[in-house]
Amino acid sequence: MTPGVRPLIAGNWKMHGTLREAAALAEGVRAGAAGLAADLLVCPPFVHVQVVAAAMLGQGVAVGAQDCHPAPKGAHTGDVSAPMLRDLGATHVILGHSERRADHAEADATVRAKAAAAAAAGLVPVVCVGETEAQRLAGEAEAVVTAQLAGSLPDGFAGIVAYEPVWAIGTGRTPTEADIAQIHATIRGVLAARFGAAGQAMRVLYGGSMKPGNAAAILALPNVDGGLVGGASLVAADFLAIARAVPAA
Numbered sequence: 001m002t003p004g005v006r007p008l009i010a011g012n013w014k015m016h017g018t019l020r021e022a023a024a025l026a027e028g029v030r031a032g033a034a035g036l037a038a039d040l041l042v043c044p045p046f047v048h049v050q051v052v053a054a055a056m057l058g059q060g061v062a063v064g065a066q067d068c069h070p071a072p073k074g075a076h077t078g079d080v081s082a083p084m085l086r087d088l089g090a091t092h093v094i095l096g097h098s099e100r101r102a103d104h105a106e107a108d109a110t111v112r113a114k115a116a117a118a119a120a121a122g123l124v125p126v127v128c129v130g131e132t133e134a135q136r137l138a139g140e141a142e143a144v145v146t147a148q149l150a151g152s153l154p155d156g157f158a159g160i161v162a163y164e165p166v167w168a169i170g171t172g173r174t175p176t177e178a179d180i181a182q183i184h185a186t187i188r189g190v191l192a193a194r195f196g197a198a199g200q201a202m203r204v205l206y207g208g209s210m211k212p213g214n215a216a217a218i219l220a221l222p223n224v225d226g227g228l229v230g231g232a233s234l235v236a237a238d239f240l241a242i243a244r245a246v247p248a249a
């Protein structure tokens with residue numbers, strides 16, 4: 001945790017669920033959202049954003065998408081713009097997730113342009129960074145993350161950063177608590193150096209195999225201001241259990 005920063009527990013639903021399942025999951029999260037020590041955010045697939053945003057309206061659960069195009073509109077077949085997402089009721093957007101960096105060859109410059117587009121549309125960008133296993137084994141984790149931050153965050157960035165080591169995503173493996181704390185301290189230093197007081201107070205989430213069983217220990221670490229949860233966010237009870245693992249301020 002960072003003093004004075006309210007934690008955020010964010011669910012990345014990735015490419016899962018029918019519309020009916022998304023609505024049921026949203027209802028399960030909504031029903032348990034009151035009285036937590038953290039804010040909640042759920043990020044369904046594009047096609048479910050409108051229904052989930054309508055279900056969460058006024059319920060204290062924010063809704064985000066998992067990507068957006070860098071342009072506000074245009075001839076970009078198959079893409080979705082940030083203003084479209086804002087229009088549907090989204091308030092956040094995940095950008096630069098390692099699955100998009102890998103599946104769609106998204107470079108830092110693309111992520112940076114998307115983050116600027118999101119902010120221009122009134123969305124809070126949640127920018128993901130994280131090293132591969134080979135990079136960690138080579139001792140390059142901090143250098144990789146530092147370079148990703150430099151390249152992926154636009155000037156004036158006022159969003160959220162998520163540290164997601166690629167090798168921890170969906171694997172059941174997590175870095176040691178000391179390793180998480182070390183990278184988060186590095187990220188904090190980068191953010192503070194570039195954005196000053198805003199960087200000191202910027203939320204830095206941890207993501208990668210966060211579960212009810214390991215959440216309390218991870219969420220208590222310095223500079224860990226919440227989580228970006230994949231698999232466990234698809235079960236409302238598990239997602240809420242992670243949120244309840246946030247230490248009281």
Ligand code: 13P
Pocket residue numbers: 012097164168169170171172207208209210228229230231232
């Ligand atoms: P898992 O929680 O399934 O490891 O996924 C993490 C993630 O990629 C969230 O964006």
